[in-house]
Structures are given as structure tokens and as C-alpha cells.
Amino acid sequence: MGNTHKPIRIALGSDHAGFELKEWLKTKLLEAGYECHDFGTDSNQSCDYPDFSFAVAQAVVSGQCDTGIVICGTGVGSSIAANKVRGARCALCWNEYTARMARSHNDANILALGARVIGMELAWEIVKVWLETPFSGEERHRRRLEKISALESSDAALQEAKTLC
Ligand code: RB5
16 A cells, blocks of 8 residues: 555455445545445345455556455455455454554555444444554564565465475
């Protein structure tokens, strides 16, 4: 999310379980002056969360959007899927504290929410914290993020996993 740069363009995506919350958050975000890029779904008909998470993660990693929000029933599947996109740092948050830390310490660029786990008002509080909290930029946090990037850009982790099998 460009560290201290305040997000304006927000990519949104959900499956059927997250549809209602996505629509509600979109209204709140538009009212608050944010630009929303909605990658679906567009109804509560059953669908597959990886499709929408992937689209949101791509929009964020490519720079089309400043940050992303993915929503499914628990937020678990959506976050797993988003994190398969290189450069995505998707954090599943369930209160303001986890959102603040995910931004401040992890410079997370995609927020995952569980629509069947938290209420709408809490979700909005989490989103506001997410959007207003910059990355701290502290050296220890940068170092750790660089280690994650290094893991992502080499196949060292994969090789090690194969050796252990
Ligand atoms: C859909 O029933 C549900 O599995 C999905 O929304 C999500 O919670 C997966 O992690």
C-alpha cells in the first residue's frame, strides 16, 4: 500500500457469503469519499471465493488499486487465495487491534473479513482502522517483510519442503 500513502482506490471482492457485507461496506466507503472497484460477486448465489480474491489481489499488486478487501464466510478461504498472488499480503482481521497491527507491522495490502464471524458495524470499524493506519516503516518490520519477499521470489522454501518430505 505504498507505506504511508493514504489509500483511495479500494478493490472489493466477496463470495456469496460475503456479498451482503461487501455491498454494505461499499456504500459506506463511497459515502466516505473512497473510490470502489467492485470485482464481484453480484448476488448471494453460491460461487467460489478464489475467483474474487484473485481478482482483488491482482488489482492491488498491479497498482490498479491502493488496497483491497476480500470477504467470505470466515475470511479464511479468501485470505488463503489472495496470498497466492505474488506481492499480496492479505491479513484476516477480526477486530480493530488486528487491523492496526496488520497495517502498522506487516504493511498488509489486503484485508480479509469473515462475514459470518463479525457484525457489519464491527466490520466497518475494522475497515476504518485499516484505511487510516500507515505502515510504521520501522527497520525491523521492513527486514521481516523483505524476508517474506525473498521467500516469495525464490523457490528456496519449496525446495526445503521437498527435502523434508
Ligand atoms: C462458503 O460456504 C464458505 O465456505 C466460504 O464463504 C468461506 O468461509 C471459505 O473460507
